[in-house]
């Protein structure tokens with residue numbers, strides 16, 4: 077359908093791998109999956125519907141740790157699901173990655189399934205499929221049932237076991253219609269921001285607990301892989317992944333101390349997750365660093381083999397690099413770097429984004445190439461996007477040229493990775509909708525669709541209209557023109 081972008085783009089003719097088309101256009105390979113992503117707590121609202129139980133984010137936000145905001149209403153997606161799917165369809169999105177709220181499916185994180193909760197996700201999946209949109213389901217995007225946190229949370233082994241039970245329930249309920257799965261989203265954030273730095277739910281500041289949480293999130297992933305495979309009727313056809321958030325790490329100086337700080341951050345942010353998942357072993361240097369704060373007794377024989385259960389794909393969430401230098405005491409507890417108290421992770425000045433994150437598209441190529449060289453299975457970018465202070469203009473549109481450029485440059489980085497031989501299968505922009513940005517509440521807008529949180533009116537931003545053209549044509553212009561559409565809402 078005509079989205080009224082006015083943006084001219086030639087449809088590519090010749091199929092093939094990555095190619096270039098007219099006037100410098102670059103083409104995505106056939107089957108390359110383009111779409112958008114969200115997560116349950118960030119958009120759903122409806123926290124009291126379906127018999128949903130409280131999650132750690134309800135508790136944490138209610139205590140005022142998200143700038144006084146909560147996910148109680150969020151983008152009201154629980155009630156507006158059909159409208160949101162229709163909007164995705166009008167944008168022509170071939171794929172949608174979303175997460176399932178564990179406490180909607182198991183209100184206390186254990187025991188029998190809550191049918192009303194499952195019914196919502198089944199209805200969502202059916203609505204997507206009816207519009208020709210492929211669902212990518214993530215089981216855990218940080219909204220742990222509060223009852224499980226009350227019983228110890230991710231630092232206790234039983235939480236990983238409960239997660240496998242939950243995976244089996246969801247697999248059995250949706251496996252006849254969902255092919256692409258991810259177990260856990262960004263376990264680094266769940267463990268280190270949640271249990272060490274205390275800036276995410278549940279807000280604990282215990283380095284040893286964070287180290288145990290990291291292990292049990294990985295173990296939960298491995299157990300869930302088996303549980304899903306056993307439950308999915310698709311069997312071999314299913315694609316099971318975990319979603320990591322790797323960062324290229326740059327040392328800001330070339331002293332031994334700066335290089336060691338970079339090694340430590342690379343270890344905690346990247347290798348602590350990828351090496352056990354891909355190769356069944358924790359990096360020795362990282363274990364050495366962590367032994368300063370943990371006896372590591374939570375790691376049992378056989379766990380690493382479970383964590384390394386074969387997966388079919390790896391999700392990559394990429395936003396920016398980590399720029400690191402040595403600074404005595406800069407990461408003393410509470411910080412997300414347990415066992416490494418002397419690292420400073422510095423945002424380069426002058427970032428154009430509203431949350432101060434740098435824009436470094438070539439870092440995306442770098443992480444994709446690195447993971448590929450390290451033996452990763454097929455890769456998907458499960459998240460990539462940027463926050464800007466968007467406003468609906470007098471013409472009724474959101475002229476988010478900076479975001480459009482950001483997405484274009486990161487899509488080009490994906491094409492560069494493909495050119496370099498990386499088996500990259502798709503890209504999900506973060507995010508479909510403006511949403512609850514965790515500790516930042518509603519102050520950061522990542523959506524390609526603007527949400528007026530007072531009225532819940534959705535306005536596709538210029539970036540969405542432009543992205544719709546990329547999706548429709550399967551091509552990326554070398555110098556994308558500013559969309560000049562007529563302002564009609566799709």
Ligand code: IFM
Pocket residue numbers: 115118262393459506513514522
């Ligand atoms: O909003 C988050 C998302 O939940 C996880 N990845 C990073 C995004 C931006 O901070």
